[in-house]
Each structure stands twice: as C-alpha cells, then as structure tokens.
Amino acid sequence: MLRLRRQRDSFINMSDFSVSAKFSAAPDPSSWEDVLAGANGFQQYCIAHCDTVTQHLGTALYNFVVELKARQLWPHDMLLTLVLWIDAQLERYRSAVIRDIDAASSTRFMIPAQFTPSNVELHGLLLAEQRNQFDAIRQSSGNHATQTSNTSRQPRSQRNTANSTKKEPSDNYSPLPQQDGKEVCLKFISKKGCPSGDQNVCIFASRAHFYPAAISDQLRNYLRRKFGGVHSNYK
Numbered sequence: 001m002l003r004l005r006r007q008r009d010s011f012i013n014m015s016d017f018s019v020s021a022k023f024s025a026a027p028d029p030s031s032w033e034d035v036l037a038g039a040n041g042f043q044q045y046c047i048a049h050c051d052t053v054t055q056h057l058g059t060a061l062y063n064f065v066v067e068l069k070a071r072q073l074w075p076h077d078m079l080l081t082l083v084l085w086i087d088a089q090l091e092r093y094r095s096a097v098i099r100d101i102d103a104a105s106s107t108r109f110m111i112p113a114q115f116t117p118s119n120v121e122l123h124g125l126l127l128a129e130q131r132n133q134f135d136a137i138r139q140s141s142g143n144h145a146t147q148t149s150n151t152s153r154q155p156r157s158q159r160n161t162a163n164s165t166k167k168e169p170s171d172n173y174s175p176l177p178q179q180d181g182k183e184v185c186l187k188f189i190s191k192k193g194c195p196s197g198d199q200n201v202c203i204f205a206s207r208a209h210f211y212p213a214a215i216s217d218q219l220r221n222y223l224r225r226k227f228g229g230v231h232s233n234y235k
Contacts, residue, residue, distance in 0.1 A: 029079045032069045038083075039065040057093055057112045061086065064115035071195045073117050073203070075226065078129055085122055089114050123204050130186065133226075134176070138218045176219070177212035185209055186222075191229030 029035050039062040046058030065086075068074045074082055089111060096108035114121075176183040185207040188194040196203040211233050215223075223230045 029083050032076070032079070035065055035079055035083060036062075036069065039086075053108060054093075060112035060115045061089075064117070068117060071117070072192075073195060074126070075130075078126065081125055081129060082122075085125060086115075118203070118205075123206065127183075127204075127206065130226075131176075134219070134222050137222055177210075177215070179208045179210045182206060182208035184212060187227060189215065189231045189234070190223045190227035191231065192227040193231075 029038075043058035043062040046055045050058070068082070092114075093108055093111040096111055100106055100108050176186075178184070183206070185194050185202040185204070188202065188207075188209045189211060194202055194209065196209075198209075200209055202209050211231070215230070215234055220230055220234065
C-alpha cells in the first residue's frame, strides 16, 4: 500500500506520455459509482484518441471494475486500495509503451490481462488488508482483556496475579483456521457467502472452503461487521 500511495503522488498524465505532464492528485473514491465513472471515462478517452491496443486496455479496465462491483468481490471500504492498484497498472502500461518504442518490443500487450478478479497481486492486497483489520480487532480485544485482568488483580497476592494473567484469552492472537495450508475463506463462513458459487472451491486459490469446528469471538465479531453476520452453522 505504501508503494502504491507513493506512486500515486507522482501520477503521470495518461493523455500525454511525457514524464513532465502530470495531473494534480485526484480525490479518493467514495463509492463504486466514482470508480465506474473513472473507468468509463478512461475507456471513452481511449476509444476516441488511442490506438487499438490502448483501446483494449481501456475496455479491459472498465469490464474489470463492472465485474468486481457486480460480484461483490471487493469491500467498499477498500476502494482506495483498488484505485491505487489500477493506477499502478496504468503506470506499468505507460512504461511498457516507452520500452516498446525504444526496443521495438510488445510488452504493453500483456498489461490488459492484469485486469482480472483472480489477479494474484490484487488478491494479496485484499488478504493483507483484511488480515490487518482482523489483527487490529484481536489486538484491541487483547488489550481490553489485559486491562480488565490488571484491574481485578489483588496487589498482595502474586498467585492471583499469575492466575489473572493465565486467564487472558489465548485465541486473541491465533491465526485464521486453515485446511491443507490454506486459510479459510472468510466470506464462505459468513452470512453473505462466497461469490464463487462452488461449495468446494474458493474464487481465490489461496483460500479454502470448509467449516472450522469453532470460531473465536473475535472472528465472529469481524464477520458480523464486515459481511453482515456468520454462517448458520455458527448460530
């Protein structure tokens, strides 16, 4: 994310491929409509002013955003992350165009293929952000448990102090449930469900579809906040 933010600060004007042509920073997106409007505007500009390869890039980007929105594959509160990632792909395309001109190569043809919901890099950003949010919830819960424990301790009794420390929930920092080395798909065990439509296969290869025997209170609260609740198996 830090790399993407820094790259946005030096964003290149895509209507002019010279390094000196820059726009001022665009406002952060507040809705899917903002992202769709930007993608549509870029597509229309490419159709009107660019070659067929760049037109294909614009169309691929627009279709990609439409699919993400329709299939609810990207959290609304992470739209800025998505836009920063899109900006990074457009910058890669600009660099590829310059490289192709200098070396008579065709590397720019590969960039439109990046605009797919199964993109590994994009999925990694999503998982990292979700993990950070979940860890923050667990950390907050752990700090609260520690404060409660300290308040209830009797200063004259070291035994009570030790027992109080042991009672701090051990799953505050436990990893997400795994199966065959893959973390459980959070949407699969939520009320919303995974959009893959397949009970056995997640849309992302790094996640697994299975129902853990039990889930922690922290994970349960996270699923309620992010996805509207937990699966009926855990009610």
